[in-house]
Amino acid sequence: xxxxxxxxxxxxxxxxxxxTTYCNSSTTLSNIQWYKQRPGGHPVFLIQLVKSxxxxxxxxxxxxxxxxxxxxxxxxxxxxxxxxxxxxxxEETSGSRxxxxxxxxxxxxx
Amino acid sequence: xxxxxxxxxxEVTEMGQEVTLRCKPISGHNSLFWYRQTMxxxxxxxxxxxxxxxxxxxxxxxxxxxxxxxxxxxxxxxIQPSEPRDSAVYFCASSLRGAVYGYTFGSxxxxxxx
Numbered sequence: 605x606x607x608x609x610x611x612x613x614x615x616x617x618x619x620x621x622x623x624t625t626y627c628n629s630s631t632t633l634s635n636i637q638w639y640k641q642r643p644g645g646h647p648v649f650l651i652q653l654v655k656s657x658x659x660x661x662x663x664x665x666x667x668x669x670x671x672x673x674x675x676x677x678x679x680x681x682x683x684x685x686x687x688x689x690x691x692x693x694x695e696e697t698s699g700s701r702x703x704x705x706x707x708x709x710x711x712x713x714x
Numbered sequence: 715x716x717x718x719x720x721x722x723x724x725e726v727t728e729m730g731q732e733v734t735l736r737c738k739p740i741s742g743h744n745s746l747f748w749y750r751q752t753m754x755x756x757x758x759x760x761x762x763x764x765x766x767x768x769x770x771x772x773x774x775x776x777x778x779x780x781x782x783x784x785x786x787x788x789x790x791x792x793i794q795p796s797e798p799r800d801s802a803v804y805f806c807a808s809s810l811r812g813a814v815y816g817y818t819f820g821s822x823x824x825x826x827x828x
Binding site: 637639645646647648649650651652654692700701702703704705706707 | 747770809815821
């Protein structure tokens with residue numbers, strides 16, 4: 605079935621550096637959601653993108669949906685230690701079920 | 715709202731024993747999902763319900779797993795008999811079907827089968 609591929613699997617940055625994770629699909633996505641999971645925690649919904657070329661911002665986080673709706677990215681500007689965690693993209697298929705990517709695990713060195 | 719409530723938070727059991735995980739979704743949400751998370755396989759959808767009816771259980775690993783949703787405010791995931799390879803974190807999530815607010819996950823049950 606459909607599955608979104610996420611890269612990189614791991615990312616280590618110094619505090620203050622930027623971070624980007626990418627999500628790619630071989631098929632056109634109806635929409636895409638992003639989640640953050642802190643170490644030992646549970647996934648927390650960040651945002652949903654629906655429209656082709658859509659860009660949404662949440663403070664230092666910028667989310668983009670590709671023009672062809674086959675890829676998406678999450679960019680964090682000037683990372684902080686509170687950004688540590690695993691970031692997942694997820695595609696919604698029929699029946700409102702979500703299929704999650706493998707996630708990008710972000711560590712931030714203070 | 716207290717969010718999605720799962721119990722227990724941690725469960726340690728011996729191989730062969732029956733394990734029951736419980737979930738109370740957010741009031742008003744009409745979709746409920748059971749996910750399993752492991753290092754090797756990531757987040758896997760096991761089964762989901764719409765309006766208390768099981769829609770897709772193709773993710774359930776085998777007949778040892780079963781899930782029920784007797785009413786809109788309660789669901790269980792049962793493993794009988796449990797095996798060490800079932801060790802994982804099991805998450806329950808709920809949502810309003812098609813909502814832009816995504817899924818709300820519970821805190822999970824960390825299951826260890828020894």
